[in-house]
Amino acid sequence: MAGGGQVTASRRAALEVLQRVRGGDLADRAFDHLAQRLDSRDRGWAQELVYGTFRLRGRIDHMLGALLRDGLASLDPDVLDVLRLGAYQLLEMDSVPAYAAVSQSVDLARIAGAPRAAGLVNGVLQNLQRRRETLRFPDFDRDPAAYLETWGSHPRWLVERWIARWGADDARALVEADDRRPELYIRPLGISADEARARLGEAEIASEPVAFSPDSVKILPPAGALEALAAVPAVVQDPAAALVVRYAAVPEGATVIDLAAAPGGKALGMAERAAHVAAADLSPRRIARVAENAARIGWGGRIGPVVADSRHPPFRAAGAVLLDAPCTGTGTFRRHPDGRWRVTPDDLAALAALQTELLEAAAALVKPGGVLVYSTCSLEREENEERVEAFLADHPDFEPRPEPGTVPAELVDAAGRLCVLPQRQGVDGAFAARLGRRG
Structure with missing residues (x-):
């Protein structure tokens, strides 16, 4: 990635993760490598941006496609990733002012080596901000696969398989489950889940049992994995x-x-x-x-x-x-x-x-x-x-x-x-x- 610009380190890292994933890397591996240069606050912000953009990519692409005369296929891959990251900030990250999401994306396009696309990035994201509430999606009842592909943000071939297997309503429930942010769970080792929860409570870490999985404990925010693992012998495990x-x-x-x-x-x-x-x-x-x-x-x-x-x-x-x-x-x-x-x-x-x-x-x-x-x-x-x-x-x-x-x-x-x-x-x-x- 070229130098210059005033783009935040967390946004630069986010774009580099998307670039590495396009090159065949896994998102978690790429993120862990690149996020080492970020402090804990920036790391958490970048993680939300990266994983959220992947999670809602299908929805974002549908919205961006409606705003591009020549469609997504006409874009340089780096420019498309910049637009996706900017769109996620506008649509899902309430802490980011719209002007910052747009201006940072414009600068990110420049330092990614696509200065000629700066105007396009600015125009598309400004248009998205204006029209975000009026852009239309396929109707679930009329075309469930198209709805689950776009609003549900899953590949068409997969949702068609799942509809054929479980029916449209169950496939929708699956897609909606996939699109939620994952919770943090641990699996205590050498002690029971009840004892683990007692120790977590002593460390002022809130937790919940998992009714159908007696060996699991759900860790509640704001605690993270490091705090939980410091309090009890355990592994992070779904x-x-x-x-x-x-x-x-x-x-x-x-x-x-x-x-x-x-x-x-x-x-x-x-x-x-x-x-x-x-x-x-x-x-x-x-x-x-x-x-x-x-x-x-x-x-x-x-x-x-x-x-x-x-x-x-x-x-x-x-x-x-x-x-x-x-x-x-x-x-x-x-x-x-x-x-x-x-x-x-x-x-x-x-x-x-x-x-x-x-x-x-x-x-x-x-x-x-x-x-x-x-x-x-x-x-x-x-x-x-x-x-x-x-x-x-x-x-x-x-x-x-x-x-x-x-x-x-x-x-x-x-x-x-x-x-x-x-x-x-x-x-x-x-x-x-x-x-x-x-x-």
């Missing part, structure tokens, strides 16, 4: 992920292999019951986070971090294996809103093939009588039910083996598989199947 650990029902004293462990929340959750958890991940950087999380709560001896390719795992057979498989992540779009714009229909087939390969490798590690838990944070049948059904058809030595009573009955489907849905539970989506190897 209730959906905590429910996967409960559903897994790792046998007491078992040796467990976690084949895709980073950042380590599920591995640490299983370590409460297991004798030892071998935690594998292909990325040295990500596996280092597993070790750091284990050391932070004093459980370094319970977790064995290993850099390994889970298609060729370097382990002996164990009594329990968790495969939290790479997936499209369609259940986590509220927490990772850039994901909705990155995933494509082709990813479903590619990831299903990888998931099948990983399941084959995982199955070979399960001792007779042991359990294999397959999980994802996807909502798509190709990655969930279809993978499990295909696996069972090819492996007659495995059978469904859910442990009754581990999770609420409303979270379990007719085949005994865990299904957490954002539109029903208001948290991330999760799927898990517990399969036993015949002895």
Whole structure:
């Protein structure tokens, strides 16, 4: 990005995150890298701007498109990102005066190397501010997919899938759940949720229990993750992920292999019951986070971090294996809103093939009588039910083996598989199947 101008550091960082995501980076990784140069107040402001812009990109693009004679496709990508950031400030950030959102966007276009677009940016954003209440969106009842694509801010191909599967009203509830700002949850380790809440109260941190996820605690603003983790031994973890650990029902004293462990929340959750958890991940950087999380709560001896390719795992057979498989992540779009714009229909087939390969490798590690838990944070049948059904058809030595009573009955489907849905539970989506190897 070129120098010059009086643009705030937080806006510069926000644009750089969007540029890096366009180049293939993940938003959280890009943001963590670039936000290191910001103080805590600017970091929080930039985070709201970046994640909010990704969350409402479809809505913003619809509004901007109505104001551009030649449409969004005519714009330089940097200019489009500048407009998106400016539009989010105008539409959603009440603390930002309209004049500042516009003038800062104009200067941001200049320092991004597009000085000729400064007038366009000024004109479009001024027009948006004037016409924001009168710009029209498709009618939900007449064309639900168009409404959910624009006002709902999701890719058309995904909302069409969800409408076909659940119906328009449920798809709308899912989209609305994705478009809410995510809450902060922790998963206490070594202590109960009730004891954790008592300690949080002593530290003057407000919290709430989660009725359907007894291992989870919701942290209420203004407290953040650092304050909560300083008060209790815990990891930051959505209730959906905590429910996967409960559903897994790792046998007491078992040796467990976690084949895709980073950042380590599920591995640490299983370590409460297991004798030892071998935690594998292909990325040295990500596996280092597993070790750091284990050391932070004093459980370094319970977790064995290993850099390994889970298609060729370097382990002996164990009594329990968790495969939290790479997936499209369609259940986590509220927490990772850039994901909705990155995933494509082709990813479903590619990831299903990888998931099948990983399941084959995982199955070979399960001792007779042991359990294999397959999980994802996807909502798509190709990655969930279809993978499990295909696996069972090819492996007659495995059978469904859910442990009754581990999770609420409303979270379990007719085949005994865990299904957490954002539109029903208001948290991330999760799927898990517990399969036993015949002895």
